[in-house]
Amino acid sequence: MDFLFKLSEKVNPFQSIIVLSIAILILSFFAVSKNKAIKKYLIALASVSLLIAFLLNIHSYVLSGNFSNFLIFFGNVQMLEIGIIIFSAMNVLFFISVYRETEDSFVKELILFIFLVICAEFIIISKNFLLMFTALSIFILTIFQLVSIVNSNVDKIVMHVLRFFLRPTLTVIFFFFGFSLLYGATDFKDFNQILESEYISNPIVVLSLIILGIALYLYFFLFPLQGPYMKMIKRNSLAANAVIWFFYFPVGIFLFLKLGSLYGYFIEKNSVYLYSILIIVTCGCMLAGNIGAISTKSLRRITSFLFLFFISTFLFNISIYSTGIISVYSMNLFNFINIFLILFSFMPLYSIFSSVEKNTGEDNIRNIRGLGRNNIYAGVNMAVMLLSWLGLIYYLEPFMKFFNRTDFLNMGAINIVILIVFVICFIFLFINILRIFISIFRRATGETSNKVLFPKFLYVYITFFSIVIIITSVMILLRKLGVDIAFMNFSVTEFIF
Amino acid sequence: MSFQLMVYFNLILLLIGVFGIFYSRDIISVFVSLQFIIFSGFINFLGFSRFLYQNSLWDKIFIISGVTVMYFLMFCIIYYLYLNQGVLSRKKLYEEFKIFRMTRDNWWGEDDK
Numbered sequence: 001m002d003f004l005f006k007l008s009e010k011v012n013p014f015q016s017i018i019v020l021s022i023a024i025l026i027l028s029f030f031a032v033s034k035n036k037a038i039k040k041y042l043i044a045l046a047s048v049s050l051l052i053a054f055l056l057n058i059h060s061y062v063l064s065g066n067f068s069n070f071l072i073f074f075g076n077v078q079m080l081e082i083g084i085i086i087f088s089a090m091n092v093l094f095f096i097s098v099y100r101e102t103e104d105s106f107v108k109e110l111i112l113f114i115f116l117v118i119c120a121e122f123i124i125i126s127k128n129f130l131l132m133f134t135a136l137s138i139f140i141l142t143i144f145q146l147v148s149i150v151n152s153n154v155d156k157i158v159m160h161v162l163r164f165f166l167r168p169t170l171t172v173i174f175f176f177f178g179f180s181l182l183y184g185a186t187d188f189k190d191f192n193q194i195l196e197s198e199y200i201s202n203p204i205v206v207l208s209l210i211i212l213g214i215a216l217y218l219y220f221f222l223f224p225l226q227g228p229y230m231k232m233i234k235r236n237s238l239a240a241n242a243v244i245w246f247f248y249f250p251v252g253i254f255l256f257l258k259l260g261s262l263y264g265y266f267i268e269k270n271s272v273y274l275y276s277i278l279i280i281v282t283c284g285c286m287l288a289g290n291i292g293a294i295s296t297k298s299l300r301r302i303t304s305f306l307f308l309f310f311i312s313t314f315l316f317n318i319s320i321y322s323t324g325i326i327s328v329y330s331m332n333l334f335n336f337i338n339i340f341l342i343l344f345s346f347m348p349l350y351s352i353f354s355s356v357e358k359n360t361g362e363d364n365i366r367n368i369r370g371l372g373r374n375n376i377y378a379g380v381n382m383a384v385m386l387l388s389w390l391g392l393i394y395y396l397e398p399f400m401k402f403f404n405r406t407d408f409l410n411m412g413a414i415n416i417v418i419l420i421v422f423v424i425c426f427i428f429l430f431i432n433i434l435r436i437f438i439s440i441f442r443r444a445t446g447e448t449s450n451k452v453l454f455p456k457f458l459y460v461y462i463t464f465f466s467i468v469i470i471i472t473s474v475m476i477l478l479r480k481l482g483v484d485i486a487f488m489n490f491s492v493t494e495f496i497f
Numbered sequence: 498m499s500f501q502l503m504v505y506f507n508l509i510l511l512l513i514g515v516f517g518i519f520y521s522r523d524i525i526s527v528f529v530s531l532q533f534i535i536f537s538g539f540i541n542f543l544g545f546s547r548f549l550y551q552n553s554l555w556d557k558i559f560i561i562s563g564v565t566v567m568y569f570l571m572f573c574i575i576y577y578l579y580l581n582q583g584v585l586s587r588k589k590l591y592e593e594f595k596i597f598r599m600t601r602d603n604w605w606g607e608d609d610k
Binding site: 133140148162163167169172173184187223224225231288 | 511518524535541544545549550553555556558566569573574577582597599600603605607608
């Protein structure tokens with residue numbers, strides 16, 4: 001036992017990565033296996049290794065606190081982010097297992113997927129430009145390999161995959177160029193050193209930050225450059241969509257948060273150019289996401305437009321921070337709540353939508369018509385998820401900030417513009433969710449919803465999420481009412497950064 | 498070669514790359530444009546290292562690992578494209594291809610093409 005503890009201390013904070021590497025090693029012995037029983041055993045192995053990695057990630061932080069060296073930094077935020085990524089990975093594993101288990105290449109896909117988790121962890125803990133860049137490049141390379149291998153209908157999708165992945169490639173290349181400028185301007189190798197130095201206002205540093213900002217803009221396919229993303233999601237296999245939504249985007253968000261401190265320096269200066277650009281981009285993304293979702297009947301397009309809206313909510317948080325309405329603490333809190341909202345509401349809803357599509361063979365909102373009447377249990381669960389998706393409590397908080405008299409009067413016209421756009425977007429989001437809600441509980445006209453048969457494990461899956469959503473909502477409401485419900489030093493309405 | 502000349506040369510390479518990405522006519526032009534930006538970053542690293550930081554080792558490691566990964570990523574994309582296209586349909590490589598093409602169905606209505 002002592003030996004294990006000593007070993008654990010030696011490899012700190014890489015325990016979770018080592019567990020996943022061991023899982024890859026075991027999986028690689030069965031890479032060409034087509035046996036069903038072995039595949040099931042390997043799914044269990046991958047799930048257990050992810051679970052152990054999740055626990056070890058928390059354990060390593062509790063054991064030795066912050067850890068830092070030339071290449072990496074591991075603190076409480078990194079621990080939280082890795083936890084989110086591993087949780088997300090467990091869910092994506094669920095989707096891959098459900099939709100790809102019968103394929104011959106399934107074990108290889110599992111190996112690639114665990115590689116992807118390791119790359120994501122390296123991106124999160126990286127401090128040095130060298131590790132950050134290499135981890136990001138390998139992450140995009142692995143995600144490209146996984147998405148291309150998971151798509152069996154190659155003829156239709158090949159050009160769309162190409163168009164999609166040329167953007168992250170461009171992101172990587174812009175990162176390379178941006179880092180070269182940062183290196184030239186400062187000779188520093190990480191963002192914190194630059195932030196603490198006098199070089200921060202150097203024009204070359206500002207130029208490199210603009211280039212990195214453009215790179216991230218391309219990475220997220222924000223408005224008006226969302227074309228390849230929309231087209232690929234529409235034609236992708238169901239498992240590949242899960243990889244893009246629940247892995248590609250969250251990792252991008254964490255990468256953006258890594259740069260947040262540097263951008264924060266310029267945001268705090270209240271640069272008119274910066275917040276004007278931020279507000280224009282935010283308004284464009286939020287409106288386009290919502291209006292696009294109203295104009296289509298395809299469930300995939302509705303969810304991908306709404307996903308774009310949720311991604312632009314991060315920009316919205318940064319915009320209201322840039323105009324001084326909220327503090328940096330509130331911005332970080334809202335960003336993390338937004339990630340939780342995406343994961344806990346999008347994942348179970350996507351599992352139901354994808355099941356409906358698999359059963360009916362068609363991607364159309366009319367296929368969910370009457371689903372709540374024919375299958376009351378699934379209907380109630382979906383109602384809980386849609387309410388959570390609407391994120392009432394989360395959205396109320398910025399609203400209250402807006403109506404805080406001091407802030408509202410101090411900031412003037414720009415505040416009113418943001419408020420109007422925010423109200424319009426919220427109304428559109430409400431209409432979109434109401435549309436899905438009505439479709440679910442409307443009387444079915446044909447036999448479409450009768451065709452939908454959910455497997456038993458899907459009931460377990462959606463029940464888990466519904467329970468989590470209900471418990472969290474109750475805890476937040478109690479907290480708002482002033483009842484202290486914090487346990488084990490953990491509170492759902494507070495993060496310490 | 499002076500430091501100033503290197504910076505100007507590097508800027509020209511970057512602008513050619515960015516211009517090429519926006520105005521490329523086919524996929525191959527896009528990849529060539531990407532190469533210009535990679536080389537621009539490459540020269541930045543080497544130039545700054547030589548003129549400002551006494552030939553440090555860190556930037557060489559960055560260049561080797563970075564360039565290897567970026568070229569491997571581009572190779573994978575090209576390989577995937579070639580692997581999944583028949584001999585006749587490889588003409589697509591020379592068809593019009595714009596990386597930032599915007600169409601109506603990107604944000605409105607259905608996309609059934």
